[in-house]
Amino acid sequence: xxxxxxxxxxxxxxxxxxxxxxxxxxxxxxxxxxxxxxxxxxxxxxxxxxxxxxxxxxxxxxxxxxxxxxxxxxxxxxxxxxxxxxxxxxxxxxxxxxxxxxxxxxxxxxxxxxxxxxx
Numbered sequence: 020x021x022x023x024x025x026x027x028x029x030x031x032x033x034x035x036x037x038x039x040x041x042x043x044x045x046x047x048x049x050x051x052x053x054x055x056x057x058x059x060x061x062x063x064x065x066x067x068x069x070x071x072x073x074x075x076x077x078x079x080x081x082x083x084x085x086x087x088x089x090x091x092x093x094x095x096x097x098x099x100x101x102x103x104x105x106x107x108x109x110x111x112x113x114x115x116x117x118x119x120x121x122x123x124x125x126x127x128x129x130x131x132x133x134x135x136x137x138x
Contacts, residue, residue, distance in 0.1 A: 020087075021087075021097070021098075021101050022117055022118065023118075024083065024086045024087060025037075025083075026117070026118070026119050026120060027086070028079070028082060028083070028086075029043055029045055029066070029120070030045065033045040036072040036073050036074065036075050036079075037072060037102050037105065038072055038074060038099070038102045039072075039102055039103065039105075039106040040068070040072065040102065040105060040106060040109075040123070040131055041068045041069050041070045041071065041072045041131060041133075042068070042069045042071065042072045042073070043066055043067070043068055043120065044066070044067050044068075044069060045064055045065075045066055046064065046065050046066075046067055047062055047063075047064055048062060048063045048064065048065060049062055050062050065135055066120050066121060066135045066136075067133075067135065068123075068131070068133035070130070070131070075098070077091070080094045080095050080098070081094075083097075083098060105123070106131075109123055109124060109125050109131055110125060110129075112124075112125055117136075118136075119136060120135070120136060121133055121134050121135040121136045122134045122136070
């Protein structure tokens with residue numbers, strides 16, 4: 020359930036910081052010309068992961084608390100537990116598949132490797 024709510028937040032705010040993992044960004048790619056086929060491909064979106072992340076602000080926790088039906092304080096605990104668990108799973112070698120976002124796994128250097136799924 021947390022993945023679904025965080026995906027909604029990412030779509031709405033175009034940025035989702037997850038401590039210990041990085042910051043997910045929703046980036047808009049401009050329209051592309053396809054001259055041989057005589058058409059213009061529409062703009063598209065792609066998710067990327069920046070390794071540096073910042074701590075989410077109060078507005079994020081208010082939004083998450085409302086979305087999950089929790090107090091802001093409980094939302095902070097739930098999100099921090101979620102981020103810690105995600106980091107632990109990746110460190111243990113688990114591949115995390117996040118619907119609509121992509122897959123996360125442990126890279127060769129022990130860092131977080133992210134492969135975006137097509138939107």
